[in-house]
Amino acid sequence: MTAIAATGQPTQAPSFEYQKRGRWLTRWEPDNPAFWASGGEQTAKKNLWFSVFAENLGFSVWVLWGSIVTAMGAAGFTFLEGLGRGNPTAVANALLLTSVPSLVGATLRVPYTFAIPRFGGRAFTAFSAGLLMFPTLGMAWFVNQPGTPMWVFVLLAALAGVGGGNFSSSMANISFFFPEGKKGAALGINAAGGNLGVAQTQLAAPLLITLGTHLLADDAAGYRLGITLAILIWVPFVLVAVFGALRYMDSIVSAKADGKSYKLALTNANTWIMSLLYIGTFGSFIGFSFAFPTLIKANFPDLAQIGWITVVGNLAFLGAFVGSFSRPVGGWLADRIGGARITVYVFTGMAVAVGLIMAALSMRSFPLYLTAFLLLFVLTGLGNGSTYRMIPSIFGATTAKYGAEHGLDAAETQATARRQAGAAIGVIGAVGAFGGFLLQQALRLSNITFGSMTPAFWGYAVAFLVMAAVTWWFYLRSTFATEKMPSLAYANV
Template sequence: MTATVAATGQQSDTTTFEHRKRGRWLDTWEPDNPKFWESGGNHTARKNLTFSVFAENLGFSVWVIWGTVVTSMGLAGFDFLAGLGKGNPIAVSNALLLTSTPTLVGAALRIPYTFAIPKFGGRAFTAFSAAMLLIPTVGLAYFINHPGTPMWVFMILAALAGFGGGNFSSSMANINFFFPEGKKGSALGINAAGGNLGVAQTQLVLPLVITLGTHIMAKDAAGYRFGITLSVLVWIPFILIAAFGALRYMDSISTAKSDGRSYKLALTNRHTWVMSFLYVGTFGSFIGFSFAFPTLIKANFPDLAKIGWITTLGNLAFLGALVGSFSRPFGGWVSDKVGGAKITMFVFGGMAVTCALIMAALELKSFPLYLISFLLLFVLTGIGNGSTYRMIPSIFSAEAKKYASEHGLDAGDAVASARRQAGAAIGVIGAVGAAGGYLLQQALRLSNINFHSMAPAFWSYAAAFLVMSSVTWFFYLRSSFGIARISSLAYANV
């Protein structure tokens, strides 16, 4: 999904811009005009980035909330999750079903949420998408206090939490309009990292608040229900601030229009689907394991419940998303230096090795090795997220230059078309990649049901990562392949 911003009138060096704190519709927006940018456009872009990061961070926080909540629901008196801490196969299966549902819904919403920005404006839609987070949070806070509530009700609430996953695409599409070409990478990187950090903060804050709630009441089912209620309601004030802040202070660009032709071209380009497959391995693994990690730790290492401070910190599950979020910008930076395809190929090889280490940790019943192996896996997914995103514009640019050279076309027009197609492809690739998180969790669930073990799923992951490494080499690193040769030149000139 992509869009173009057409400025009103002729762009010139005399164009200036007046920055305002209050939000408004912007009829003229020329970020690539240096005078326009320096006279106030930069302040307006950064203002919108600030509120966008805040709203998107909350979207991720609500999206991943079920990954932590399910680990305490059995203790809160919900029979369908009883015995999760002892590895009960039914409880583990139900927990993974609840955590994977928001992943699937969030992935499905990413494409329509991208279209929403040109139609409704970034200001209104950011406020709307933030306010929508009230539905799954208030709903969960209510029904968690009714122990007789059937699982299907919580499945609906988990699906509604998927609204938070859709926020990523609308937020990225909106910020893409505000910054000049030379600053888009940094702005989008900050925006994405701010959202990803929401996963880590939720997995840190929720266990702390749940523990606080049980201490205020008692360590019984009622105490756990009170703790979960507090852990959910704590987000409500921030959601209200995000919605109000967006409505009052963010801006909308009236000349931002959807580029349907580029979207159609991107859908018919094989590289869109190759990169979607690779992004399933990187972002799909990041978000899938982020959702499942608290459940996996609790099910595989029940003795941790005897160590109070580890339980209070959610068995340290927040560390996975934290290191994965911080390693994403590094993946983009190192890809600028040596090429995204090379980094991506090695990342997938490393991810296959970490799967073997995780299996060894389970055999040895070693929590330290298990945690270290998973943290290494999360670091690699973060690097891979950055490197794959860096590959997309380079691939489309290289292909366009090759086509223009072979057919005697203007290279400038080809590059401009490639940028639009790359933007469109990113929307599709992001949605497919997020859906990979659902598939990953379902593989864990089915492995647990049919084999009473996670091992088949993890060995399947290892095999899939090796296939993805080979696909990266086949399409983008073979010296005999034209795209690979041109891509290497593109990286050299970054």
């Protein structure tokens, strides 16, 4: 950026100065190489790491119910007794408690996206992290009241949903800090850091619950102590996240919500097609992450009875762990092979993985069951990366085609495509998270109606194959450029 001196000659604008302490940034030009090199990059990375930390805790609290419901029956809550014996009522109640956070988290993702331009990244990151204190302290209190009715825990599970909304505000905030050429990598790190919160909760919670049972002789009291430890362990980290955001993060004055782009994205068929596909990838990742501990305990109760409860409980974390790390691999493969092609492979593989899960259940083989589920989680991660890679490609191609047909400026057309893709990502992310709720409700209703979750799993397999066909039809067919669907089918996106 340049300024005009008194002589009428252009002069170089003052270089940007990095500051460790947080502030409002009145000037932010990440696409300016000189600005980026003079402190912009250091500032962006500082905000990225504090954002990852806060988002990671949001996911940790969001998924916490998936781990603690497996121990609540033993802690004295009758509505979950018999979960380890496959009691249909207990399984249904557990899936209700694990699905409610998914529903609330998905719903909050839309308003959380608009919160950053309105309140600033620093203030809203601190606020959204601070909200995590309510579900954690509430759960810690009521889990020590054995007579607490289930509806209270449903409300507490809903409160935990605030952690799921943090994803959208965090992603929106970080997208403002990085230049176009580095935005994809930054958002990938941000998303993966959040997803890892699921794995770390599912690793730590069973260990802490087991520790509580060893500290107290009374079984029910020991389980209540263990659950309390599994909940309260996150409180000091939440306080650190709030302090770190307030003291060190920055807010960008020029970060503005683009309402027009959201309206255009909402009327674009591609937004809703990709939302369907993201239900299949991210919805499956988050839905199975919530349900996996319950599924292991309900389907293989004999493992707990022979003293493997700690081992089996901790094995549940592997699903979210491998799914988180495979997400950036999916984006990398999509860059080289094509997002649509990878997505078709992913959905086909997910249907095969479901078939292997069903075979493992019929054979009562836990090793095969675990292996098949880990394959499913890896594929969901790959699909998360490939579908996110498809979105800017699709909007870039469709907008460029429209611009060429109407004689619009190429640079402005590209800027419009980026804005619409960003808006679409917010919508698609929210709908995809809602898929986690749908998946768990399908398991719950199948168990209530048929006394088995088998129909739901076969339904998933069919749905995954349908999504593979949808991906091929709209984005991979060589015959896509037809007059009937001029804006939908773009090869190798």
